Amino acid sequence: MMPGGYVRRTPPNRSQVTRAVETVRSRPAADAERKALQVPKGAPALAVERISYYAGGVPIEFLETVADATRVSIQHSIDL
Numbered sequence: 001m002m003p004g005g006y007v008r009r010t011p012p013n014r015s016q017v018t019r020a021v022e023t024v025r026s027r028p029a030a031d032a033e034r035k036a037l038q039v040p041k042g043a044p045a046l047a048v049e050r051i052s053y054y055a056g057g058v059p060i061e062f063l064e065t066v067a068d069a070t071r072v073s074i075q076h077s078i079d080l
């Protein structure tokens with residue numbers, strides 16, 4: 001697994017990634033996640049799934065991140 005994913009590691013002049021779709025949801029942490037995050041059974045987790053696309057809609061990356069929902073903040077910047 002590459003922290004930050006493919007997009008972060010690709011030089012800007014070689015990357016034609018034009019779009020990313022993220023799904024953010026709250027759910028109970030799975031057993032393996034709970035152990036890794038050191039949280040009690042039933043603790044909430046925040047799961048983020050991102051699919052990045054090349055121009056033309058070809059998917060290039062799927063990234064899944066899970067965090068302790070009590071210790072995370074999310075910031076989005078949207079240009080309109």
